Amino acid sequence: MSESAIPFCDPIACGTAGCDAVVCIGKGVPSNDTLFERTTRAIPGGVNSSIRAFKAVGGRPYVVARGQGAHVYDVEGRRYIDLVQSYGAVILGHAHPAITRALNAAAVDGTSFGAPTPREMKLAEAISERVPSCERVRLMNSGTEATSTVVRLARGLTGRKKIIIFDGNFHGATDALLAAGGSGVATLGLPGTAGVPEEAVANTIVAPYNVVPDIDDTIAAVIVEPVAANMGVVAPAPGFLEGLRAACDRAGALLVFDEVITGFRLGLGGAQERFGVRPDLTCFGKVIGGGLPIGAVGGRRDVMETLSPIGKVFHAGTLAGNPMATAAGLAALSQLTPDVYVEIERRAARLARIIGDAMGGGTTVTRVGTLVGVHLGEKLSGRSPSNFDEAKTTDEPSYARLFHALLANGVALAPGAYEALFVGLGHDDAVMDDLAERFVAAARSIATPD
Numbered sequence: 495m496s497e498s499a500i501p502f503c504d505p506i507a508c509g510t511a512g513c514d515a516v517v518c519i520g521k522g523v524p525s526n527d528t529l530f531e532r533t534t535r536a537i538p539g540g541v542n543s544s545i546r547a548f549k550a551v552g553g554r555p556y557v558v559a560r561g562q563g564a565h566v567y568d569v570e571g572r573r574y575i576d577l578v579q580s581y582g583a584v585i586l587g588h589a590h591p592a593i594t595r596a597l598n599a600a601a602v603d604g605t606s607f608g609a610p611t612p613r614e615m616k617l618a619e620a621i622s623e624r625v626p627s628c629e630r631v632r633l634m635n636s637g638t639e640a641t642s643t644v645v646r647l648a649r650g651l652t653g654r655k656k657i658i659i660f661d662g663n664f665h666g667a668t669d670a671l672l673a674a675g676g677s678g679v680a681t682l683g684l685p686g687t688a689g690v691p692e693e694a695v696a697n698t699i700v701a702p703y704n705v706v707p708d709i710d711d712t713i714a715a716v717i718v719e720p721v722a723a724n725m726g727v728v729a730p731a732p733g734f735l736e737g738l739r740a741a742c743d744r745a746g747a748l749l750v751f752d753e754v755i756t757g758f759r760l761g762l763g764g765a766q767e768r769f770g771v772r773p774d775l776t777c778f779g780k781v782i783g784g785g786l787p788i789g790a791v792g793g794r795r796d797v798m799e800t801l802s803p804i805g806k807v808f809h810a811g812t813l814a815g816n817p818m819a820t821a822a823g824l825a826a827l828s829q830l831t832p833d834v835y836v837e838i839e840r841r842a843a844r845l846a847r848i849i850g851d852a853m854g855g856g857t858t859v860t861r862v863g864t865l866v867g868v869h870l871g872e873k874l875s876g877r878s879p880s881n882f883d884e885a886k887t888t889d890e891p892s893y894a895r896l897f898h899a900l901l902a903n904g905v906a907l908a909p910g911a912y913e914a915l916f917v918g919l920g921h922d923d924a925v926m927d928d929l930a931e932r933f934v935a936a937a938r939s940i941a942t943p944d
C-alpha cells in the first residue's frame with residue numbers, strides 16, 4: 495500500500511452529534527503510531543509546536559481526531575478526559591455549539607479581507623469593556639505576536655532598550671524574550687535557545703519571580719505573567735505586582751502583564767482585576783480566540799496610539815483581526831459571565847482535591863482561581879513554590895510516570911511537568927466524578943508497578 499493510501503479519519507464524517515467511535519474513511523482505523531510516524535516524515539518531530547512533543551515524558555503522542563466538551567478522541571476512537579484544552583485556549587469545552595454556530599455563520603461570509611470588519615470592532619470593544627486598563631486594543635494572530643509587539647512598542651515609546659522579564663515566565667517564541675536566567679539574582683539574559691544571538695537578548699534582564707527587581711530609567715518595560723502559569727502554577731506573592739507597579743511608575747517604565755493564559759481565564763477582568771493592579775499594557779491570546787489563532791495587545795490610549803498608523807512603532811498582519819478568529823472569540827466571550835467563572839473555579843478546586851487525595855504526600859497542588867498546577871516530589875514538602883528555582887524541584891520522572899498512567903486510564907495532561915491543568919465549561923460534575931476515579935486508578939498503578 496502506498497503511503498498516501500493510508501486511510502485517515504475525517505472528523506466531518508463523524509457528525510456533530512457525539513459518535514463514540516471515530517468514523518474513518520478508507521480501510522480500517524489507523525493507529526496513533528502509524529499516523530504519527532507518517533506525520534514525522536512531513537513535519538519535524540511530528541508536531542507544529544514543540545511543547546506538544548512527548549520528549550519530556552517519552553513515548554508517542556495520541557493523534558486527536560476530534561473533541562467534544564471535556565473529552566478528546568484519538569484516531570483509534572479512544573476517549574480521554576482532556577485537561578489540556580489547547581493549553582487553555584479552550585474554556586467552553588471542545589466543539590461548543592456557540593462557537594460552532596458562530597464559525598459556520600462567519601465562514602459563509604468569507605474568511606479574510608484585508609479591510610476593517612465589524613467583528614474585530616466588537617471583539618476589541620468587548621475586551622475594553624471587561625478589562626478597563628485596555629482603552630485601546632490591537633488584534634493580531636498569536637500570543638507570541640502580542641509579546642513581541644509590546645517589546646517594540648515599549649522601546650519605541652520610551653526610547654529605552656532594556657526589558658525585564660522573570661525566570662520561569664513564558665512569553666512565546668520571540669527572540670528578545672527567549673532568554674534564560676541565572677540562579678537567584680537578576681542577570682543579563684543568555685540566549686534561551688540556539689538561533690537567538692547574544693545581541694537579541696543583550697537588553698533582556700532576567701529576574702527571579704516574586705521579588706521586585708531594581709528598575710531604573712534605562713528600563714523600557716517590565717513584562718510579567720501576573721500569575722505564573724508556565725512553571726506549574728505559581729501565585730504572585732502579596733505585594734509583588736503592586737511593587738512592580740510602583741517601581742515602574744518611579745522609573746517611567748511600562749508595566750506589561752502577559753495575560754495570554756490568565757486573561758478571561760481567571761475571570762472577566764483577568765489577573766489585573768483579581769489582584770487590583772493596573773498595567774500599562776496587556777497581552778492576550780488563547781481564550782479570546784475561542785480556540786482559533788489570535789493574540790491582542792491592549793492598554794492605555796496614549797501608549798497604544800504609539801502604534802502605527804497613528805504613531806511611529808510599526809505593526810501589521812495580513813490576517814490580524816481575522817473574521818473567523820474574531821467570530822469564535824466573540825462567541826466565547828458571550829458565554830463567559832461572572833457565574834461561569836464561579837462554576838469553573840469550583841471545578842478547579844475539585845480538580846485540586848482530586849489530585850491531592852489520589853496522590854497523597856509528596857505532591858504539591860497549587861491553585862489560583864481557575865488555574866491548577868501540580869508539582870511532584872518531596873522537595874517542596876507541601877509548600878507552594880514561589881519562583882522557578884523552587885518550581886524546578888519538581889520530580890520530572892515522576893511526572894512522566896503519572897502522565898502515562900493517566901493516559902492509560904483515559905486522562906490527558908500536557909506532556910510537560912510545568913504546564914497548568916485546565917478545566918472549563920465541559921467538565922461537569924459527571925466528568926469530575928469520572929476523573930476522580932481515573933486519578934485514583936492511575937495513582938494506584940504507579941504505586942504498585944506491575
Ligand SMILES: *Cc1c(COP(=O)(O)O)cnc(C)c1O
Nearest residue numbers: 636637638664665666754755779
Ligand atoms: C501561550 C503563551 C504565550 C504565547 O502565545 P502563542 O499564541 O502560543 O504564541 C505567551 N505568553 C504566555 C503567558 C503564554 O501562556
